[in-house]
Amino acid sequence: MRSSLYTHRFVPRMVLMTLIGVMSLVLHAQDLEIKWMSIEEVEDAMAQEPRKVMVDIYTDWCTWCVKMDQSTFQNQHIVKYINEHYYPVKFDAEQKEDLAFQSKTYSYVRNGLRGYHELAVELTKGRLSFPTVVFLDEELRNIQAIRGFQTALRFEQIMTYFANDYHKSTPWKRYSENYMPVLDNGN
DSSP, X not given: OHHHHHHHHHHHHHHHHHHHHHHHHHHXXXXXXXXXXXXXXXXXXXXXXXXXXXXXXXXTTOHHHHHHHHTGGGOHHHHHHHHHHEEEEXXXXXXXXXXXXXXXXXXXXXXXXXXXXXXXXXXXXXXXXXSEEEEEOTTSOEEEEEESOOOHHXXXXXXXXXXXXXXXXXXXXXXXXXXXXXSOTTO
């Protein structure tokens, strides 16, 4: 009888500890996601704390956009760095809603069976390609648009290059050749 009583006390504790562990993992995992914003939210955030902005321009049908979301933008180091140094924006290049950005209204333009959003064209300087990540400075001026899928290791170089203003004094070739990655080659 005593072992039965012990088992009944132990099982609820074990279940409770397991639940606490699972909840901890869930809460921790939520902290390790990019805190995507809308373009409108960025202007409000900039008034509180100026930061550089990273705009991920994608479409729903873009396979490489999905791959980048599932790999590069899931890397814990990348997520943490982006959340600390940038205001990250997820922008659907085919969204149909008008958007006001920097005192100008941008609209969707129908083009054949599909279309594009004028803001996507403006941010990419007319070179729509998916995915494209556009980096803006603290004044919301375009620093550079990076087209195509980027691995986590390559994206680490790119995001640190712009976040730390190396683009102002160091040519990319020299920076990338001398870069010491935080990520290992397996990420």
